[in-house]
Amino acid sequence: MIETSRLLLRPHALEDFEPWYAMFSDRELFRFIAAPQMSREDAWNRLLRYAGHWSLLGYGMFAVFDKATGQFIGDVGHADFHRELGAGFDGYPEASWIMAKPAHGRGLAAEAVSACHDWIAGRHAPARTVCMINPENAASLRLAGKLGYQLFDSRTYKGNPCLMLERVAP
Incomplete structure (x- = not known):
């Protein structure tokens, strides 16, 4: 479990399914x-895939909770989704995040x-992490920039444009 001043993060549990599915x-x-x-069914299979990441890779997606209210507010973490985007992307921990509307605009x-x-840096020390973001998603691009991500490629993924970004460990 990870605790910040306002949040609790932990791997997903069965009781997270309903609020997680509502967000999705x-x-x-x-x-x-x-x-x-x-x-x-697809959502359930995705949640099981998240559990598999933890079991097989030792990292994965975290359920995010507002510490003050206990409310589920998002999904963040790293995964290996095998997206077949090439050697510059596949095989590196891919950062992913989505926050429910009640969490928007609060940092x-x-x-x-x-x-x-x-x-992940403290436990697995990856030399590089990656993420992919739709070029119109200004909020996620700002967040990626704050985290030190830099553009290294752009592609079309499942018919949608995406910017491929990398963050090299210091």
């Missing part, structure tokens, strides 16, 4: 993500993602 059902949150709206994404990066 909000199409407005997914306007920049190359993923169709998920059925409950919580930056707090959660920064804590997650500190965690």
Whole structure:
């Protein structure tokens, strides 16, 4: 578990499914993500995939909770999604984040993602992490920049444009 001044982050648990699925059902949150709206079955399989990351790789996605209220507010972490984007991307821990609407505009994404990066650096010390962001997603691009990510390529992924960014360990 990771604790920050305002947040608790931990690997997903079964009881997270309903609030997590509700967040993933909000199409407005997914306007920049190359993923169709998920059925409950697809969402369940994704949550199981998250558990598999922890079991097989020792890292994965964290459920994010508001420490003051206990409310589930997001999903952040690193994963290896095998996206087949090439040697410059595949095989490196891919940073990923999405925050529910109640968390927007409060700096919580930056707090959660920064804590997650500190965690993986302290446990696995990857020389490089990557992320992919839709070029129209200004908020995520700002956050990636604050975290030290730099553009290294751009591609089309599942029919959508994406910027490929990297963060080299200091």
